[in-house]
Amino acid sequence: MSKKIAHCIHHTHWDLIWYFTVQDAAVQFSYNMKEMIRGFKDGKIVNFFMDGQTAPIDEYLYMHPEDExxxxxxxxSGKLIIGPFNSQLDCFISSGESVVNNLRLGIKTARKLGTISKIAYLPDSFGHSYDFPKIFNKFGIKDFVITRGVGDSYELGNEFYMESNDGSKLLVCTMLSGYGYGCYAFKEGILFEEEAKDYNKISVKSLIERLLKFSTVQNEFVFPLGFDQNPAILDIPKKIEFYNKKQDDIVFKLTTWEEFCNHVRAEGKNLQTHKSELFSTQYHRVHKSIFSARSDIKGLQDRCERILTYELQPLMSMLDSLGIEYDHGIIDKAWENLVKCQTHSSANLTDETNNYIERETKNVLNLATSAKIYLMKLVSISLEKDNSESYPLVVFNTLPEKRRIIGSFKILTKTPNFKILDENGDNISFTVVKSIKKNCGVLRKDAELIDYSKFYYETDIVFKTCEFNGISYKTFSVIEVDEASFNLFTQYDRFIENNRYKIYQNQDGIVIHDKKLDLKIEKAIYIEESGDEGDSFDYSYPDHDLILHDYMDNSDVDYRISKEISIMKIKGKMLIPSDLSKRKTKICDDEMLYSIQISLKKDSDVIEISGEVDNKSEQHRVRIVFRGTSKNEYSYAGTQYGYIKRKTNPEELKIWREEKWFEEPSPTFPLLNHVSMVNEDYTVSVFTRSSKEYEFIGNNFSDISITLFRSYGALGYPDLNRRPGRPSGLDYMVFSTPECQMKKKNKFELALYFNKKYDANKITNAYVEYACEDSYYQKQDFDKSINPISYFPTNPLSKPLPRSYEFMEVKDLDGSFGTIVKSDLSESYILRLYNNKNHPSSGGELIGYNNGKEAYITDMIDELEIVDVSNKLPEMNGGELRIIKIKK
Structure with missing residues (x-):
């Protein structure tokens, strides 16, 4: 019988943060790198694979420029292999732009240092997105190395092809036995002894047999030499020589991932093709309910992504075309800090490290928001003068489509009354929400010393703009008058309503009536509260649970209506157990207060739902549930650049315990942007601007539940109902995390969207518009604290800006807007569009800035000019992610 071949790959897996701090990791990595450099110089290290990341190298070179x-x-020379990622990402709730910028920044560092690894290496990410082939291929990446997410039900070998719905493919090499299963035994010289076991206490021998069983290259397997936070191993060739002489069954040989992937392409047999996500819990834990751990931090990260993607980057691109230079440094800094907070274990750590992630995420939010406000301010102070005595109010549309924006605006004036004129001098109808008289003079304790000439009025209003043509801005004029005509909110005691929906409370709860579909849903929204015996990695149901529901039938309801928007405010409380001991005895000894606001904007098909839950209890889970009326066998959830169809009741639930899977294959799933219930009569989609987890529940899985928050007290418990065996994290340690009990007001922002049929592009476009926040700036000198960056004196541009400007529109696109940015490599703009559908659709027409410009379909790594689309955008293929380079 021929000898087996073990392909040894020298590596480390480097977590930037975990139960240890980022400083712990930086110090350890510094000394590891110094040792590695000596090892290379002394000839004791042949090559080293740096975990597919560049962030640790970036940090090291910042502190040790002498080694650059x-x-x-x-x-x-290919001895130290880095990139293509900046850091190891969360594969399911990192947005498309987060994934793209993670790769872009990693490639930027690798390119600067000389060589870019084209191995997409995610050894410890908890499953993998259906969209990865289409994203990675755009960066010239064809090979993908993973550990988690593969199971027998996929009927795949260790090596297979993964294909997105656009036909993009990756060769996937799976470390089915882990990325360090024999490393310690190898180093200690006991590899072929009985005590050679991995971190799960499984024998190395059986793990090698598992690899050989599934290998597509007969009698060959990967033997990774490295593990979590491990330094380089010195003198590997000598150790290989020792094992090759010690036994005759296996030949060990040192190789690289690039060499191994090429070997599989040449020698692999019967490689299958997988056309879906990778999310199995059979051989490794993927923590399917990790997406609700510290939901507050994940909501912050979601907001950062949305502002950068749909607001700041398009705004910067538009203003760059007017001569205000695109600031790559600010964009890079924001994305770099954000993606390092979105690691595969983001915000499910100790309290100390969670606080660091929260702080860093807030820093990103502040940076993005400050940049956005500064640019809007610069426009407002640089506008061409008009003849009226008015305060310019500049409103920005940062999406490349025609839009009328119904927005909330804060207006500051000297007098209580004012009017708003559009660019044609016509009056704009608006509704006053509230008005407060304030003083911008010097504050004094003695009232007689107050300068009353410094009083002004701060008025919150809502109005609907005239139509914007794509990415553009318009200037409205706020003019003070003695008397003004405006609308006020009026109270109503029956319902809220717009052209599409009527919503009200009856004796059974909340009713949503879709007038267009002639659909009425009773008990349409309710709250579910239940116990949670889990930890920071996973929800787990307790042995003795008490599941409670509040249909809001007894809640206090207040209806307020106006011409532009109608609002239903709901306030209520639930009596719930204070902890698991009380739940076991069914004692409800705590009040959980909640407030929910449902908003209907004029002519909008989106029902906006926001609120907060004041939590004082421990070890429980709170979900808001949207009721359906039909059976759902599948959910349809948005991915980075498309959607995925998932079973609501996986068959594997029946056999996972018997077959000793590592984790329950729960139907709890990540919620990136939207999820839909689809049946013959109607489709209901839930959009999120906060919560990141969903599950279909109820009879026939008719209802969509969204996890608002989980309350838990530890990182790593053993022997959970949904996750048997050792604790996740350190197998011998449980870390207390009292701040993860979420004893505070937990906020959420969601929306509902009804359709007759499931149209993935239509749903995604509605989500994108919902994802955008209002972008406006009023030039005023009353209050510099509304936007703190307004405190800084700023010079207007030397050349005045037009009072309105249209940058770019994509007309008649049957697809979705990704974003638009300024190129890193040239004086061009890079527009990202994508088709969510699985069949071809209209590519649309570029109008505005593109007129007379050259435009090409391109890639993401070198911006090669692949197809000239200067005159017309061709039809988009099913699932296509399209990158368009527009020359400046």
């Missing part, structure tokens, strides 16, 4: 030239020499 030698590290560059190692990278250029």
């Amino acid at each position: 030239l030698y590290i560059e020499e190692l990278v250029r």
Whole structure:
């Protein structure tokens, strides 16, 4: 019988943060790198694979610039292999732009140091997105190395092809036995002894047998030499020589991932093709309910993504075309800090490290918001003068489609009354929400010393704008008058309503009536509260649960209506157990207060739902549920650049315990942007601007539940109902996390969207518009604290800006807007569009800035000019992610 071949790959898996701090990791990595450099110089290290990341190298070079030239020499020679990622991402709730910028920043560092690894390496991410082939291929990446997410039900070998719905493919190499199963035994010289076991206490021998069983290259397997936070192993060739002499069954040979992937392409047999996500819990834990751990932090990260993607980047691109230079440094800093907070275990850590992630995420939010406000301010102070005595109010549309924006605006004036004129001088109808008299003079304790001439009025209003043509801005004029005509909210005691919906409370709860579909749903929204015996990695139901529901039938309801928007405010409380001991005895000894606001904008098909839940209890889960009326066998959930169809009741639930899976294959799933119930009569979609987890529940899985928050007290419990065996994290340690009990007001922002049929592009476009926040700036000198960056004196541009400007529109697109950015490599703009459907659709027409410009379909790594689309955008293929380069 021929000898087996073990392909040894020297590596480390490097977590930037975990139960240890980022500083712990930085110090350890510094000394590891110094040791590695000595090892290379002394000839004791042949090559080293740096975990597919560049963030640790970036940090090291920031602290040790003296080593940059030698590290560059190692990278250029292929001895030190870095990239293509900046950091190891969360594969399901990182947006498309987060994934793209994670790769872009990693490639930027690798390119600077000499050589870019084209191995997409995610050894510890908890499953993998259906969209990865289409994203990675755009960066010239064809090979993908993973550990988690593969199971027998997929009927795949260790090596297979993964294909997105656009036909993009990756060769996937799976480390089915883990990325360090034999590393310690190898180093200790006991590899072929009985005590050679991995971190799950499984024998190395049986793990090798598992790999050989599923290998597509007969009698060959990967033997990774490295593990979590491990330094380089010195003198690997000598150790390989020792094992090759010690036994005759296996030949060990040192290789690289690039060499192994090429070997599989040449020698692999019967490689299958997988056309879906990778999310199995059979051989490794993927923590299917990790997406609700510290939901507050995940909501912050969601907001950062939305502002950067749909607001700041388009705004910067538009203003760059007017001569205000696109600031790559600010964009890079924001994305770099954000993606490092979105690791595969983001916000499910100790309280100390969670606080760090929250703080860093808030820093990103502040940076993005400050940049956005500064640019809007610069426009407002640089406008061409008009003849009226008015305060310019500049409103921005940052999406490339025609829109009328119904927005909330804060207006500051000297007098209580004012009017708003559009660019044609016509009056704009608006509704006053509230008005407060304030003083911008010097504050004094003695009232007689107050300068009453410094009083002004701060008025919150709502109005609907005239139509915007794509990415553009318009200037409205706020003019003070003695008397003004405006609308006020009026109280009503029956319902809220717009052209599409009527919503009200009856004796059974909340009713949503869709007048267009002639659909009425009773008990349409309710709250579910239940116990949670889990930890920071996973929800787990307790042995003795008490599941409670509140249909809001007894809640206090207040209806307020106006011409532009109608609002239903709901306030209520639930009596719930204070902890698991009380739940076991069915004692409800705590009040959980909640307030929910349902908003209907004029002519909108989106029902906006926001609120907060004041939590004082421990070890429980709170979900808001949207009721359906039909059976759902599948959910349809948005991905980075498309959607995925998932079973609401996986068959594997029946056999996972018997077959000793690592984790229950729960139907709890990540909620990236939207999820839909689809049946013959109607489709209901839920959009999120906060919560990141859903599950279909109820009779026939008719209802969509969204996890608002989980309350738990530890990182890593053993022997959970949904996750048997050792604790996740450290197998011998449980870390207390009292702040994860979420004892505070937990906020959420969601929306409902009804359709007759499931149209993935239509749903995604409605989500994108919902995802955008109002972008406006009023030039005023009353209050510099509304936007703190307004405190800084700023010079207007030397050349005045037009009072309105149209940058770019994509007309008649049957697809979705990704974003638009300024190129890193040229004086061009990069427009990202995508088709959510599985069949071809209209590519639309570029109008505005593109007129007379050259435009090409391109890639993401070198911006090669692949197809000239200067005159017309061709039809988009099913599932296509399209990158368009528009020359400036």
